[in-house]
Amino acid sequence: MNRGKFQIFLVAILPIMAVIGFTGMFVSEKATIRSRNIELKPLTSLVSNASDLVHALQIERGLSIGLTKDRDSKAFLEALTEQRNKTNTAITDYFLVLETLKNSRLYGVVSSVFSEENVQNISRFRKSIDERTGDSISAFNFYTRKIEKLLAAISISTSFSPSKRISEELYSFLIILEAMEAGGLERANGAALLNEFNSSGEFDFNTYLDFVSYSGEETAFLNEYRKVSNASQVEIYDRLVSDDQSLVFESYRETLRNLPVSLDTNGLTGTEWFNVATRRLDLMKAVSEKLLERSGLAAEIENERVNKEIMFVLSLAILVITITLLLVIAQVKAINEQRANERRLRYAASHDTLTGLLNRTELSHRIAAHIETGEGNGYGLILLDLDDFKSANDTLGHDAGDHVLKVVASRISKQIGSNNVCARLGGDEFAVYMKVTSELEVDSLIDRIREPIPYDLSSIRISATAGCSFVQQANGDVGDLFKFSDIALYKAKSTKKGRTLIFKPEFVSEVNRRRSNLEFVRNGLDDGRLVPVFQPIVDLRTHEWTGAEVLLRLNTEEGDLRSPAHFQEAFFDAELGARMDIEMLRQVRSLLHGSESTFSGFRFGVNAGMASMRDDMYVKELLDLNRCAAERRADLCLEIVETVLFDDANLKLDDLLGTLSQAGIKIALDDFGTGYASLSHLQKYPIDCIKIDRSFVSGPGTDEDKAPIARALVDLGLSLCKEVVAEGIETETQQKFLTEIGCHKGQGYKFGKPVPWSEFVAVKAA
Template sequence: MLRRTEPRAKPLQSVERYIRSIGRHYVHAVIVMTMLIGATYLTVVVALDRHSLQQNIGFLTSNQFIRFQQLANQTRALMRASADPNLPDYIIRPMRDDILRAIGEVRAMSRQLAELHDEIGRNFLEKLNPRDDISEQLRLELDARLEDFLARAERIANAGAKERRERYSFWGPIDFAVSSDSVLMRQFGDLIRRAHERSGISIDNAKLIGTALLALIAATVILASIFLFSPLLKKLRNEHRRTMDFEERLTQLAHTDALTGLANRSSFNQALGNLFSDLERTGTGFAMLLVDLDRFKSINDSLGHPAGDAVLDHVARVLQRTLRSTDIAARLGGDEFAVLLPGMADSALLATIADRAVKAIAAEIPFEGRVLQATASIGGAVVPSHANDEASLMRVVDLALYTAKSGRNTAVIFDEAALARRLEQNQLSLALVLAADRDEFVVHYQPKVDLATGMHLGFEALVRWQHPELGLLPPGRFLPLMEGTQLIRGMTRAVIATVGRDLDAWKRAGLVPGTISINLPEVLLVNEEGYNLFVETILANRLEWHDFAVEITEDVFLNRSADQILDTVARFREHGLSVSLDDFGTGFASLVHLRDFPFDELKIDRSFVTGIGSDARSEQIIRAMVDLSRNLGKRCVAEGIETDAQRRFLLEVGCEVGQGYLFGKPEPVDQAGERLPRQSGGVKRLAAVGSGRRAVDGAL
């Protein structure tokens, strides 16, 4: 029995040994394949880590290059600004702070890049690849040049105003240009390119090693391998996609305005150059528009930068809707936009497009539960009808824009008449420099009366310019030319002195002139200069403080130095000088400002008075203003009254004082004196007092 079973036992044992052998081989195969799979996995992870590090290096180097360009532009701007000794410190100081902050950011990026290079040097795959001595040498040279550039920029930023003006304003731009020359720019470009190439090598290494290892795995585990590695392959694809997206974002960043999505100045200049090239090659012309927002600074200062950004975005969307798909709209900076219209040769059609854009920009802009209102001025020109090169085009378009801004909320296409007006404006600007010294300004007086009785209460002093060639010019011809200049200081000084002399003469003649209102500009309110002018005039002419009143526009609420203005106004009122709030309701000030501002009189602007009898909304606004002034315990004055119907309406709603052509036009001192009442026991009439006397207006 045992002998019969032994032969059966051997096959069974052989089968068992075979099965165990198969099992061992299977286990060995599984172990080997597992090790291969693990090795492949680890290899891909290492390659991806290296690729990620290289990607970070490329991204950080690109950001450092962009920040370097911004720093170079900021530093050059500071050196150009330093050449102007009159530029206030509150403009220079933020420029210096921005430069120092940018220097710190560039140096921080250099430190991060050094850390990333050290980390990538420890990567296993990096050790397998041949050492890139050229990239390392290029990086060290770039660091040295960049640090030299940063040191120069830091010295310029930390230099005193006098040193920058006397030293850097002459040789600084030359020396600074050497430190930021094309070599540094090329080294940045080479380093970014090599970083990208090394990133591609990482992907190639990962593919090569992964493919070689996967080829050793048996077909039975291919599906398993696919399932195991599919997440990693997906990650690899995502990394590559991110690389492409990153390069696309860099390109977009270099040519697109971040806020509006329009083309930036660089892209605009490139497109303009291409259009001029097409003009030379094919003779195809084009047109250009410049768009500048009116009073954009007031929106920013009063409502904040988010409101300003909303307005800029609104303008960008309007331009995109208004223009053709082939037109190029760009934001050049701040509130300035430009449009290129290829193939546009018709000035009339260009004017139609510009007018349509002006109207669309003036539409209401919803913002955080309120409605914003913005207007724009647009200037345009056609190539080659108006210009044949870039410099000439920019000059004529800027001229058209200047003409448009004189009227605001309008569009002007360049023509010879606009050029003539610009030349005239330039000549007037030059003559204005000497007008005060030559005693060419004249003060006219417009009476203020009691609306109920017609009794004379006082005057408002208004300026005229007795030009030696053009004759007597109204304020609208020359006051806009004085905006942003120091000429208005001398003009106001002259008007205060002239009004003081005229008051003294009237009083000595036994006349009762009442209170004379003088418009006082912001530049004389932010310090003691305006106050001292009244002190000198009052003492020199033996007058009283209550003989004068100052009119201040509500725009002073938005001035950076509003606190100093408030102090000056408070000093006026302490001495009994009346303060009138002019042009109320036409600016951007809020009722909070009205509540906190010390004033005695509120003036209703003529734009509201004109609507009496024809515009119910104007009448409602006037009623609200009168009620507001009465509730605040202030007087209310209406200007621009021309009809008796307007006078009766104002009297009915509670306004007691008015001025306008109904009561008298602005007149020279001798004519204005003839309408003045006499003091009891007056000694003589005012005859030619002050005839031919020149002065300047407080109505600035």
């Protein structure tokens, strides 16, 4: 049994066991009380003996004093002897009562009464009786105070439970204490009477009658006491507590204290005192016997109550068990929900939420664990980056982008099999850890990703570039493994996308240089150090300036201008490429807007890379620049390279170029002849001009191998009714050759180098 199931078992079984145990204990306790009612009934027979003890004390006290008044009384001597014998017997029996109480369930409450000090007092008490000294009274008073403390403790312990029943032994104990207390009171009053003896030792009869009247009042009170006890012997205590009364003998003592007793100087003989005491003893015996008559009824009432209370407890037990089961069900449900939440949290902490692949952290853990087994040799980490995914995602929408990522993740997982692991590292970057024997295995992954992805009644094409490094190259270090694969990927994307590149140590310096250049461009853009320069475009026949191409330069912190040749990789960076092109458009617009010159019929050419064509902000800035140029009667030409045409599925170039063309912007195909543009591209898109790359121009007149290519390109443009511009013209010979083959316009150092705006405007005006 697992830990969770064991906890559920405990939660379910413990409350049920507790209820069953409580019920059994309650029933057992009730049965015990009921049996004690039967077993302890003989204790009530000791009440008379205890009463004898009390009255023996008071007679011994009274007669010992009266001895001086009635020395010849034979009856006195006989009574004294008899009462001393009764005293010894009563003390022995009283010890039996105490021992029985100590063994009962009330011992925890009354244990303080049975102290060593108490036992010593009782022993001294017996000794004092033998010696017939006055110490017997003080010993008895001391013990009486102990008993009163006991009763106070019992009253406190039960005052908060009026319905609690007390057992037979406690009830018997209360009867004994009541008898003792009554005797003590009478003894005190008797002492008061004896103190009123006159010198002759005679006692006035009227005083005796007053004493009899006193006893009559006492008898009337006892009758009230008996009425209270008639309900049931076990109800006496509850009745008094619920009525907010003190114990019976406390009220009894208060009543006696308030009775008027008039005494005079007449005395009472020892014999007369003995007779009075004897009547008091008979009265107490009668009270005890009357109470004992109720014991049978009490047992029946107790039996009925036990049955009712057992039924109540059993009903309560069923209710508790039902509630417990409901709580167990709720607890099980809560535990299941908690475990499900824990599983979800663990999954979320180790997996990509979109694709379900592992995340970078979990992949690193698994690679490290695999390397520790010593089986990492031959395994490689392949980092795959989807080419230009960000632009495609922005163009087609995020839903389409998410769909592409899910499909790519599924294709990678199926391609590598279950024995290898793959992960999504974030954005459009994936990783695969597998055994690699050749680049072909990685190329197969790229080919699988490149397949069309169906979406919304059409398809999306996406390519990927991969960088790979091996465990041996990183010496088993997971951090270096990621670093080397990332360097290989970085170099692959900066040279030629859509291919695989295996890491080589020399890549580190190249990548560091490239990253340094990108940082240079980024800082330049942030600091506003980008500068546009203008190179004229001329009519090859008339030599007139008909336009200019806007080129980019970047100022160093030292003030030197650097051409794009120093940071070519920045144009292929999705972020920096678009930022540079947008900044160029804004600066040209600002220059045109602030110029007082007019440029009637003059055409300004601006460049756009693939990242810019996918950026809505670039298109907005381009249209703003076109309106500004129109205000200066100038034309605007957008120059794009051939590779942009191959991204038509994602860019929707047909619509975009059509919109720009309708706005009056001319479209030129830059660096024509170096890419893979076909005749179909020239026919499909609204291209107005082709610009022949400088690599086909630098040779005419001197390099016979390139002349035929230049001638063919010019003829192609003319046949398609496109304007043809040759780039990189540096000599008179090149100009003459291009003019002869029908090229319309030219651009190069032969006609002017790229210069800042102020210089360009000044030369043009001259």
